[in-house]
Amino acid sequence: MHNLNIQPITLPGLELKRPIIISGPCSAETEEQVMTTAKELAAQGVKIFRAGIWKPRTRPGAFEGVGTVGLPWLKRVKEETGMFVGVEVATAHHVYEAVKFGIDLVWIGARTSANPFAVQEVADAIKGMDIPVLIKNPVNPDLELWIGAIERINRAGITQIAAIHRGFSSYDQSEFRNHPQWQIPIELRRRIPELPIITDPSHIAGNRELLEEISQEAMDLNFDGLIIESHTCPDKAWSDAKQQITPVRLKEIIDNLVLRRPKIGDTPRVTLDELRKKIDLLDDQLLDLLKERMNISEAIGKYKYDNKITILQTRRYDEIMNNRRDRGSQRGLDEEFITRIFESIHEESIHRQNEIMNKATTKK
Numbered sequence: 001m002h003n004l005n006i007q008p009i010t011l012p013g014l015e016l017k018r019p020i021i022i023s024g025p026c027s028a029e030t031e032e033q034v035m036t037t038a039k040e041l042a043a044q045g046v047k048i049f050r051a052g053i054w055k056p057r058t059r060p061g062a063f064e065g066v067g068t069v070g071l072p073w074l075k076r077v078k079e080e081t082g083m084f085v086g087v088e089v090a091t092a093h094h095v096y097e098a099v100k101f102g103i104d105l106v107w108i109g110a111r112t113s114a115n116p117f118a119v120q121e122v123a124d125a126i127k128g129m130d131i132p133v134l135i136k137n138p139v140n141p142d143l144e145l146w147i148g149a150i151e152r153i154n155r156a157g158i159t160q161i162a163a164i165h166r167g168f169s170s171y172d173q174s175e176f177r178n179h180p181q182w183q184i185p186i187e188l189r190r191r192i193p194e195l196p197i198i199t200d201p202s203h204i205a206g207n208r209e210l211l212e213e214i215s216q217e218a219m220d221l222n223f224d225g226l227i228i229e230s231h232t233c234p235d236k237a238w239s240d241a242k243q244q245i246t247p248v249r250l251k252e253i254i255d256n257l258v259l260r261r262p263k264i265g266d267t268p269r270v271t272l273d274e275l276r277k278k279i280d281l282l283d284d285q286l287l288d289l290l291k292e293r294m295n296i297s298e299a300i301g302k303y304k305y306d307n308k309i310t311i312l313q314t315r316r317y318d319e320i321m322n323n324r325r326d327r328g329s330q331r332g333l334d335e336e337f338i339t340r341i342f343e344s345i346h347e348e349s350i351h352r353q354n355e356i357m358n359k360a361t362t363k364k
Contacts, residue, residue, distance in 0.1 A: 004151065006194045007159040009132045011084050011104060014047055019257065020198060020225025022086065023250055024050040026240040027063060028070040034077065037232045040247035042081040048105075049074070049083040050227060054094055055239060056111045063238045071101035078102065086134075090118060092125035099129060107134035110166055110203075113149040114138035123156040132160040134198065134227075141168040143184050147191065162196040163188060164227060165218075167204035177206020177243070180214065182221065189223075198225040202243040208234070211245065212253045219257050228253070293345065294352055301353030311353045317346060 009016060023041055028034050028051040038049050051074060055065035074085040084104040089095050090112045098106055106126075112118045113136055126133065133153050138145045146163070153161055165185040167178025185197050199218035201211045215226050231237045234244035245253075304311060321342055328338035 004154050004161075004192060004195075005159050006154070006161055006192065009105075009160045009162055009196060011048070011132075014084065018224055018259070019219060019254075020048070020196070021046055021250075021254060022048040022050050022198070022225065022227040023230045023247070025052070025231045025237065026202075026229045026244060027052040027055055027238050028066055028073060029238045031073045031076070033232060034070070034073040035080070037230060037247065038077040038081050038083060040232060041230060041250070042083055044247045044251040046247070046250070047083055049077055049081070049085045050229075051085070051087065052239070053087045053098075054090060055088075056090060056109060068097050071097060071103070074103065075101050078104075089122060092121050095122060095125040099131065103131075105132040105134065107164060108136060108149065108153075110136045110139045114140060114142075114145060116145075116148060116152070119149045119152045123152045123158075126153070126158060127156040129158070130160075131158070132162070133158050134162045134164050136164040136166050136200070137168065137184070139169045139178075141181050141184055143187055146184075146188065150192070150195070162198055162224070164198050164200050165204075165223070166200035175210065176204055178204050180204050180217075182217070185223070186221065196224040198227055199223050200227045202227070202229040202240070205243055207242045208245050208249075211243075212256060215253055216257060219259055222260075226254075290345070294348065297349040297352045298356055301356030304353065305357050311350060311357065320346070 009020075023046050025033065025037055034051060041049060051070070053065050053070045053074075054067060055063065071087075074087065077083055077085055085102075086105040086107060087094075087098050087103055088109045089098055089106045090109060095106065108119060108122060112122070135146070135149050135153060138149070150161060150163065163185070165180070165188075167176060167180050168184070170179045172179075185199075188195065189197060199214065201214035201218070204214050205211055211228060215228070218226060228250055229240065229244045230247050230250045231241075231244040232246070234246060235241055237244050301311070303309070321339065324342050325335045325338050329335055
């Protein structure tokens with residue numbers, strides 16, 4: 001648990017109910033594009049408009065946003081639609097410019113949250129202001145770095161804070177642009193239960209076909225909202241065209257969401273408790289089996305030491321992984337899930353054998 005002062009996000013005159021919906025184009029391109037998209041979103045009932053003004057791109061030459069020239073467009077969105085507006089900030093200059101033009105909320109992007117110096121610069125700039133700050137997870141799957149960014153903003157006196165879960169970069173091939181790794185935001189919720197979590201299906205998916213599925217999973221996990229990129233003409237967007245949708249399609253996704261109860265009612269409680277007891281029993285059995293397996297790993301480590309055999313046996317490791325994946329698939333278990341489990345088991349087994357080797361060597 002962390003000693004943070006987190007208060008609910010409030011916007012004047014707007015009652016924020018779950019799911020909080022934030023939408024708008026990946027990039028503000030032209031004043032006409034911004035206004036058209038905003039008016040279409042407002043017509044669909046969206047109350048919070050987002051647009052990228054400064055865009056950190058992977059390589060130079062890509063469209064990096066229109067910059068400060070786009071902020072008056074967002075001011076016009078507020079005036080003509082009554083929507084609240086938000087932008088991404090990465091430097092002190094961005095913060096000062098955004099506040100000068102009446103931006104209602106800001107978020108810190110994934111590349112910025114990965115750099116404590118950059119987060120601290122934003123924190124120092126925003127100190128003393130009364131504005132909600134949303135913090136995206138770092139590009140890499142590092143929960144402590146994410147929490148560190150949250151702590152830096154909170155220590156600057158900002159209490160209206162939310163986390164944005166936008167997935168994590170991975171070298172592995174996947175259907176996702178950024179793998180969701182749901183266990184990381186789940187652990188964040190466990191550690192800081194009062195912190196709102198908003199999922200970013202657009203950056204997780206990287207394509208519009210997966211948006212509805214990811215949005216529903218976020219709701220099933222009882223997260224608080226969604227930030228989804230929308231554009232009046234997605235296929236002609238200047239950045240991230242494949243992951244943007246029209247405001248009409250956004251409304252369809254929102255309407256299709258099934259919002260399950262966050263708390264368990266009295267009626268199904270007995271059945272659920274019984275199922276949970278079974279899980280507890282099975283978990284105890286799993287732990288006993290893992291302990292027994294590690295005991296055998298230690299015995300193998302002793303044998304390898306006595307017989308001058310190296311710890312890592314690549315052929316045996318490949319054999320285990322291929323065999324366990326196949327056997328897991330035969331039981332209806334996901335191959336990626338089985339791979340992660342046995343990679344962790346193998347890592348711990350190697351660690352145990354290393355300890356055996358080092359102790360034996362030290363005694364000589």
